[in-house]
Amino acid sequence: MATPTPVAMTAAAGARRFALGFVVLAGVLALVPFAGIYPVFVMKALCFALFACAFNLLLGYGGLLSFGHAMFLGTAGYVCAHAAKAWGWPPEAAIAVGTLSAMLLGAAVGVIAIRRQGIYFAMITLAIAQMFYFFYLQTPFTHGEDGIQAVPRGRLFGLVDLTSTTAMYYTVLVIFLAGFAAIYRIVHSPFGAALNAIRENEPRAISLGYDADRYKLMAFVLSATFAGLAGATKAIVFELASLTDVHWTMSGEVVLMVLVGGMGTIFGPVVGAFVIVGIESYLSAGLTLGSVVIGPEWVTVITGVIFVACVLAFRRGIVGEWLAWRQRRRPGTPPDT
Amino acid sequence: MPHDTILETRGLTKEFKGFVAVNDVNLSVRRGSIHALIGPNGAGKTTCFNLLTHFLKPTRGQIFFDGAEITGTPPARIARRGLVRSFQISAVFPHLTALHNVRIALQRKRGHSFDFWRSEGVLAEFDGRARELLADVGLASFADTPAGELAYGRKRALEIATTLALEPTMLLLDEPMAGMTHADVERIAALIKRVAADRTVLMVEHNLSVVAELSDAITVLARGSVLAEGDYATVSRHPAVVEAYLGAGHA
Numbered sequence: 001m002a003t004p005t006p007v008a009m010t011a012a013a014g015a016r017r018f019a020l021g022f023v024v025l026a027g028v029l030a031l032v033p034f035a036g037i038y039p040v041f042v043m044k045a046l047c048f049a050l051f052a053c054a055f056n057l058l059l060g061y062g063g064l065l066s067f068g069h070a071m072f073l074g075t076a077g078y079v080c081a082h083a084a085k086a087w088g089w090p091p092e093a094a095i096a097v098g099t100l101s102a103m104l105l106g107a108a109v110g111v112i113a114i115r116r117q118g119i120y121f122a123m124i125t126l127a128i129a130q131m132f133y134f135f136y137l138q139t140p141f142t143h144g145e146d147g148i149q150a151v152p153r154g155r156l157f158g159l160v161d162l163t164s165t166t167a168m169y170y171t172v173l174v175i176f177l178a179g180f181a182a183i184y185r186i187v188h189s190p191f192g193a194a195l196n197a198i199r200e201n202e203p204r205a206i207s208l209g210y211d212a213d214r215y216k217l218m219a220f221v222l223s224a225t226f227a228g229l230a231g232a233t234k235a236i237v238f239e240l241a242s243l244t245d246v247h248w249t250m251s252g253e254v255v256l257m258v259l260v261g262g263m264g265t266i267f268g269p270v271v272g273a274f275v276i277v278g279i280e281s282y283l284s285a286g287l288t289l290g291s292v293v294i295g296p297e298w299v300t301v302i303t304g305v306i307f308v309a310c311v312l313a314f315r316r317g318i319v320g321e322w323l324a325w326r327q328r329r330r331p332g333t334p335p336d337t
Numbered sequence: 338m339p340h341d342t343i344l345e346t347r348g349l350t351k352e353f354k355g356f357v358a359v360n361d362v363n364l365s366v367r368r369g370s371i372h373a374l375i376g377p378n379g380a381g382k383t384t385c386f387n388l389l390t391h392f393l394k395p396t397r398g399q400i401f402f403d404g405a406e407i408t409g410t411p412p413a414r415i416a417r418r419g420l421v422r423s424f425q426i427s428a429v430f431p432h433l434t435a436l437h438n439v440r441i442a443l444q445r446k447r448g449h450s451f452d453f454w455r456s457e458g459v460l461a462e463f464d465g466r467a468r469e470l471l472a473d474v475g476l477a478s479f480a481d482t483p484a485g486e487l488a489y490g491r492k493r494a495l496e497i498a499t500t501l502a503l504e505p506t507m508l509l510l511d512e513p514m515a516g517m518t519h520a521d522v523e524r525i526a527a528l529i530k531r532v533a534a535d536r537t538v539l540m541v542e543h544n545l546s547v548v549a550e551l552s553d554a555i556t557v558l559a560r561g562s563v564l565a566e567g568d569y570a571t572v573s574r575h576p577a578v579v580e581a582y583l584g585a586g587h588a
């Protein structure tokens with residue numbers, strides 16, 4: 001190689017690019033209630049988008065594939081729902097305690113799992129998550145198959161009545177945007193820089209004096225915390241905490257969202273979550289193509305086919321491919337925010 | 338251990354499933370010296386480095402560094418105590434620019450960077466020093482190139498710059514000049530000489546003219562055991578060395 005190819009983006013330029021994308025995203029989402037789009041669908045997608053962003057923090061930036069992240073989503077949902085319903089806590093406190101429970105669980109699971117590498121890490125997280133699934137199936141406070149139903153949405157800070165769909169929508173939007181911005185900041189912090197180096201070349205990072213395991217544990221706890229925030233918010237929105245959110249298929253679904261949208265990109269998981277939740281909502285009532293009727297039982301199959309197609313055709317995910325395409329077109333453009 | 342000895346091993350041994358890769362090695366490196374570890378391929382040199390930095394657990398033996406035993410100390414902590422290694426297989430952060438590679442090492446000065454709430458913009462304070470270090474190894478014009486795109490010799494140079502960024506008390510360099518052009522070898526040799534003015538260097542090197550020029554002391558390893566020790570003149574006359582090492586076609 002004779003001449004250097006400059007690709008470095010200053011931190012400031014990257015932050016500007018993110019800020020622009022963030023403002024556009026926030027603006028579009030803020031208009032949803034006026035656009036005739038079903039807000040409940042968007043709220044669901046936003047909860048999953050936050051969940052996917054949290055997962056991406058661990059997979060895309062920490063290089064750790066957890067196959068049990070539903071335990072954080074679901075645990076926070078149960079704790080939040082229980083606090084709101086059984087203890088009569090206001091929604092902000094219920095969401096906070098749900099998130100906190102996911103954080104503590106993340107610390108405990110992280111300590112056990114973080115020393116394993118690769119497939120063993122995925123296996124141990126899956127095994128622990130299954131343990132929690134069976135625990136929640138048996139323990140009385142979760143109401144087994146029924147779940148915790150009729151969770152009161154309550155009044156936010158005693159002021160805003162969340163039974164109004166519009167009020168609930170903007171609350172969810174604010175939580176999502178705050179979580180999303182926080183994850184961006186984590187990725188682009190001194191901690192994020194060290195975590196990135198550890199993912200790129202762990203032995204080298206260790207030889208430079210970084211305690212790789214402690215950084216990975218921190219990433220794991222942060223990821224679990226934001227997954228918990230998503231799960232707790234979801235419980236308030238749907239007035240329900242159920243076994244679906246702790247089931248292993250939910251852990252698989254978040255992998256799917258992140259891979260479809262683009263692992264290791266900031267906006268990818270959001271796109272992935274909207275695509276997957278969109279497909280599932282669209283197909284949930286079944287689909288009629290001329291004389292062919294595709295029943296809702298085919299949703300999983302169709303999602304699976306999309307997943308396989310994505311993996312084969314766009315290995316970098318939607319956002320990842322788009323960024324790569326832009327970089328090819330304009331050499332010198334940075335690879336990603 | 339004597340005051341002017343910075344690194345010492347006693348009976349250092351590593352067995353891999355019965356195969357003895359490092360056998361009862363007693364190494365003693367004088368503070369401030371450039372010490373070369375040489376020997377044919379498979380002699381156990383890299384394994385020695387892995388033991389010294391605890392990337393591998395010794396089967397037997399003890400390691401002392403800078404007045405304290407470090408036999409069981411975790412690798413990251415050994416690095417923070419000032420004993421920093423490079424790798425035989427070039428070790429860079431491939432998707433980071435050369436500048437950011439060096440900055441990762443400089444960032445260690447902040448202590449544990451668990452501050453995830455701060456912008457990475459604060460790391461810009463290290464850019465000046467990182468550029469100096471890159472210039473020292475001849476990479477000034479490659480600051481913004483992703484490390485993975487650098488030619489092999491430049492990756493090695495970047496690795497040295499990254500290692501030096503930690504201002505280690507002692508450097509372990511595993512074949513730092515392998516794959517470098519003649520001009521690069523001379524630059525890196527001069528650099529090693531310069532940095533060794535106030536620190537200790539232990540290096541594995543096959544280029545014997547570099548070893549002759551740079552090193553104050555040489556340890557020859559063969560099949561895991563120390564074959565000979567001393568300065569270049571002594572070692573190169575040692576009959577066992579001539580047979581086992583030079584005779585094997587290494588020059």
Ligand SMILES: Nc1ncnc2c1ncn2[C@@H]1O[C@H](COP(=O)(O)OP(=O)(O)O)[C@@H](O)[C@H]1O
Pocket residue numbers: 353358376377378379380381382383384385
């Ligand atoms: N992790 C390992 N497991 C088994 N054998 C190993 C391992 N690492 C090194 N060896 C063996 O130990 C011997 C010494 O290797 P090494 O230290 O890399 O030699 P050198 O660096 O002197 O060329 C070689 O025979 C090598 O195959």
Ligand SMILES: [Mg+2]
Pocket residue numbers: 382383384425
């Ligand atoms: Mg070697």
